[in-house]
């Protein structure tokens with residue numbers, strides 16, 4: 001993310017193939033698993049502080065999920081705020097986990113606008129409903 005993190009808000013991040021948010025309260029070290037687009041963070045569970053706040057999501061969680069799902073090792077399916085979709089694509093290419101043909105076929109692999117997938121092979125890998133949404 002290019003913006004500075006706002007203190008007190010929780011930021012969604014992908015961690016080992018699931019979405020989590022770390023508690024933003026002072027010295028609390030808790031993190032909570034969250035559902036995609038969940039808006040409300042509550043620090044709950046053992047050792048938690050009870051902090052509640054808003055969750056800040058990246059512009060395109062589904063685009064992040066599609067790129068991370070290509071990684072066979074779930075422990076590498078992580079994304080932190082500040083990483084771009086192009087960063088994830090680059091890592092996938094370096095580790096040779098892109099679908100067969102993506103690097104050899106001519107044509108665009110990924111185009112983004114405002115950190116949302118707008119074109120390329122990654123767009124076609126997104127679920128059907130999402131393609132309709134973007135085309136609308």
Ligand SMILES: [Zn+2]
Pocket residue numbers: 023024025028029030043048049050051
């Ligand atoms: Zn907490």
